[in-house]
Amino acid sequence: MELTEDKIKALLAKLPQLKQQIQKVIVGQDAILDELLVAFLAGGHCLLEGVPGLAKTLIVKTMSQALHLSFRRIQFTPDLMPTDIVGTEILEEDHTTGKRFFKFNKGPLFANIVLADEINRTPPKTQAALLEAMQEFEVTYGGQTYPLDKPFFILATQNPIEQAGTYPLPEAQLDRFLLLIKIGYPTEQEEFEVLNRTTGLRTVTVDAVLNAAEIQQAQALVRQVSISEDLVHYVSKFIRATRPDTTTVPFVKEWVRWGAGPRAGQALILTAKARALLKGRYAVLMEDLNAMAYPVLRHRILINFRAEAENITSDKVTEELIKAIPKPNIKM
Structure with a gap:
C-alpha cells in the first residue's frame, strides 16, 4: 500500500x-x-x-x-x-x-x-x-x-x-x-x-x-531512506579494513583474528538508515554510520589472544577504525 x-x-x-x-x-x-x-x-x-x-x-x-x-x-x-x-x-x-x-x-x-x-x-x-x-x-x-x-x-x-x-x-x-x-x-x-x-x-x-x-x-520506509554512493564506498572500505588478511591498517593485523563479512556492511547501512529515520531525517549522515558501527561489529570482529591479553576489545578496534579510515568529503 x-x-x-x-x-x-x-x-x-x-x-x-x-x-x-x-x-x-x-x-x-x-x-x-x-x-x-x-x-x-x-x-x-x-x-x-x-x-x-x-x-x-x-x-x-x-x-x-x-x-x-x-x-x-x-x-x-x-x-x-x-x-x-x-x-x-x-x-x-x-x-x-x-x-x-x-x-x-x-x-x-x-x-x-x-x-x-x-x-x-x-x-x-x-x-x-x-x-x-x-x-x-x-x-x-x-x-x-x-x-x-x-x-x-x-x-x-x-x-x-x-x-x-x-x-x-x-x-x-x-x-x-x-x-x-x-x-x-x-x-x-x-x-x-x-x-x-x-x-x-x-x-x-x-x-x-x-x-x-x-x-x-x-x-519499508527505512529502505527508502537515501544514502550517497560516497558513504556506501566508505562502508565497503570500513568493513574490508576489519579483515587482517587484506587490510592495510597495522593495528587490525596486530589485534584481529577474523574480520567482518559482507553481511556486516548490509547491517551497517540498513541500521544507519533506520537511525536516520528515528532522528527525523530521510538521508544517512556519517554520524549514523559511526553510531551503529559498534553494535553491528561488536560480535563480528574476532580479536586474537594478543589483543585479549592487552584488554583490547572489538569496540576498541571499531573506535580506532573510525579514526583511521578516511571519510568522504560530503557537502550537505
Whole structure:
C-alpha cells in the first residue's frame, strides 16, 4: 500500500511514543532503547548481553507490550530440544471417519516477538534450530516448510559471566544477529529511581502504540531512506579494513583474528538508515554510520589472544577504525 505524506508523518510520530511507553517501566537506558528501535525498524534480530539484574528480560517484555504483536518467551536450558521451540507432529484422530493423521503442533517460535532468554545455556543442536528461522523466516519439519508470522523478531539475552555449563554461540549464528547490544550498570540517579519505582505499590500500564502492519510499513520506509554512493564506498572500505588478511591498517593485523563479512556492511547501512529515520531525517549522515558501527561489529570482529591479553576489545578496534579510515568529503 502506497503511503501518503500524512500517513508517513503519523507513522513517524508514533516512534517517540513507543519509546515513551517503554520508559514508563524502564529507567534510563536511552541508548539501549534507541538501538532496539533501530533493530525493529531494520527488521533484524538482537542479542542483549549484560550481567544479571539489568532488566534485559524486562526491556523485551515491555517492548512487546508497547507493540500490538504476539509474544512468546523461551527459557533456554541445557535440556531444551529443537522440537521444544520449533514444534512437533502429534497423532490425532478424525472423530467422524475414525482415521488417524499427524498434525504439526506449532512451537513458541511461531510468534512476532520471541524472547530467547539465556540463549547460551542451551546446546548447539537447539541453537542451530534458530538459524533457519532467523535467516529465512520459516522453519522446516518433516520435509514441510512452515512460514513464520511477520514481522518476526528474535531478541536473545545472554550472561557474560558464569560461563561454566554454557554453550557460546557459534560465529555463524552470531552473524545472524543484526546487533549485539551491551547493557551496563545504571547511573547513581537511575539506580535510585529503579529502587524507588520497584519497591512500592506503583503499577504501570503500557499502551500498545504500533501494530504489525504499521511496523512493516515503517520497515519499508527505512529502505527508502537515501544514502550517497560516497558513504556506501566508505562502508565497503570500513568493513574490508576489519579483515587482517587484506587490510592495510597495522593495528587490525596486530589485534584481529577474523574480520567482518559482507553481511556486516548490509547491517551497517540498513541500521544507519533506520537511525536516520528515528532522528527525523530521510538521508544517512556519517554520524549514523559511526553510531551503529559498534553494535553491528561488536560480535563480528574476532580479536586474537594478543589483543585479549592487552584488554583490547572489538569496540576498541571499531573506535580506532573510525579514526583511521578516511571519510568522504560530503557537502550537505
